[in-house]
C-alpha cells in the first residue's frame with residue numbers, strides 16, 4: 001500500500017472563499033496570491049480554478065498569448081495572480097495560464113527583464129536598484145509596473161518622500177507601460193486593535209495624494225477587517241485558502257471554508273500500562289492503562305513537530321489528543337475516548353472539521369506556515 005497521508009484540496013471551497021472576497025470588497029479588482037505553491041495547495045491547480053482563461057497553445061506568439069479563451073462565465077475569474085519570483089510565474093505560463101501575473105518582488109537582475117517582457121508579466125518596483133536597471137534596459141514592449149510604497153512596514157518599498165520623484169521617473173521610462181500603479185503592504189492588519197494600519201493608510205494616502213493611479217493596499221485581514229483600505233485592487237491570500245488572517249480568528253466567523261484537509265490513517269493500536277512512556281525522549285507517560293493509536297503522518301509530511309501533547313486530532317470525526325513527540329513519519333494519539341477504533345480508521349490532522357488555526361496555536365505558529373509546509377510526499381487529491 002502507498003502511504004495514507006493525503007491532502008484533499010476542495011476547489012469548491014476555494015471558489016466559495018473567492019466569492020467572500022467579492023462580497024467583502026465588491027468595488028475592487030482582485031489579485032489572488034498564489035505564491036509559495038499557492039500556500040501549499042498546488043499553484044497550477046489553484047490558478048486554473050481562480051483564473052480559468054487559458055492560452056490557445058503554449059509557446060505561441062505573443063499576440064496569441066494575450067488572447068484569452070474564456071471557459072467559465074465572467075466573474076469567476078480573478079484579475080491577476082501574485083507570485084514571488086519569475087520561476088513561479090514561468091510555472092504558470094508553462095501550464096497555459098493566460099491571466100495577468102504580478103511579480104511581487106519584481107526582478108532581481110537585468111536578464112530577467114527579457115523573460116518578463118516575453119511572457120507578459122507585471123512587476124513590482126520597490127528599490128532604486130530596480131529602477132536603475134529598468135531605465136538602462138530598453139524593452140521593445142513596455143511592461144506594467146506597480147510602484148511599491150513603504151508606508152511603515154519597513155520591508156520593501158520606496159520611502160514616502162521619494163514616491164513622487166520615483167513615480168515621475170517610472171512614468172518617463174520607455175520600458176514602462178503607463179499608467180504606473182501604486183501598492184503598499186500592511187504590517188499589522190491582522191490585529192484590529194493596532195494603530196499601525198490607520199497610520200500606514202494615512203502615510204500611503206499622503207505620499208500618493210498628487211498621483212492619479214490604480215492602487216492596492218489590502219491583504220486578507222484588511223479585506224475582512226479594514227474597509228477603508230478597499231481601494232482599487234485587493235490582494236487576498238490566506239482567506240482564499242479558508243483560514244482566518246486574524247490573531248485568534250476563526251474561519252467560521254468570516255464564512256470561510258477550509259480548502260485543504262490533511263488526512264491519514266491509524267496504522268497501529270496498542271494497549272499500554274500506567275507508567276509506560278510513549279515515543280522519542282519518553283516525553284509522555286501513560287497516566288493509566290490505555291489504548292494508543294499510531295497515525296501514519298509526521299513532520300516529514302509537514303505536520304509541526306512542535307505541536308504539543310493535547311493538540312486535537314480527529315479519529316473517525318471525533319477529537320482525540322496527540323501524545324508525545326511527533327516523529328518524522330508518525331504521531332501517537334490517546335484513544336481512551338475511542339475504544340472501538342480500528343487499524344485503517346480515518347484520521348484528520350487539519351481542515352474540514354478541525355480548523356488549521358487551532359492546530360497552529362498548539363504549535364506556536366500561524367496557519368500560513370502549516371499550509372505552506374506540507375511536503376511533496378503527501379498525495380494531493382482534488383475534490
Ligand SMILES: *Cc1c(COP(=O)(O)O)cnc(C)c1O
Pocket residue numbers: 033035104185218219220221235236237238239245
Ligand atoms: C502574500 C501577500 C499578500 C497576501 O497576504 P494574506 O495575509 O495571505 O492575505 C498580499 N500582499 C502581498 C504583497 C503579499 O506578499
